[in-house]
Amino acid sequence: MKPPKFKGFTDPLEAEEWLTSLQIVLNFMDLTEQEKEFNDKFYNRMAKKAQQNDCNNIKQGFMSVTKVVHKFDQLAQLCPHLVPAGDKRVRQMLDMFRLEIAVMIDHL
Helix, strand or coil: CCCCCCCCCCCHHHHHHHHHHHHHHHHHCCCCHHHHCCHHHHCCHHHHHHHHHHHHHCCCCCCCHHHHHHHHHHHHHHCHHHCCCHHHHHHHHHHHCCHHHHHHHHCC
């Protein structure tokens, strides 16, 4: 199936994007859960902690709404236990936007 090659990314988000691209291939292969382990091998503890901090403290800053939402979604995949569901997720997302955007969205 010629999956993309892993190039030893040090950024967990890049590694996650690569891993996501392999999900279809992995679903067709008969692998054990241990053979599917990737995160423990390639995400070191410091990188995981940094991503958790990013997930907890993400702010829009100068990013577009689309870009910050995309980054939030990526971080949520890496740290699903840190991202609530439903109204709490909406509140967390509103908190990451610049104030003027959060106010406009909150009033919709």
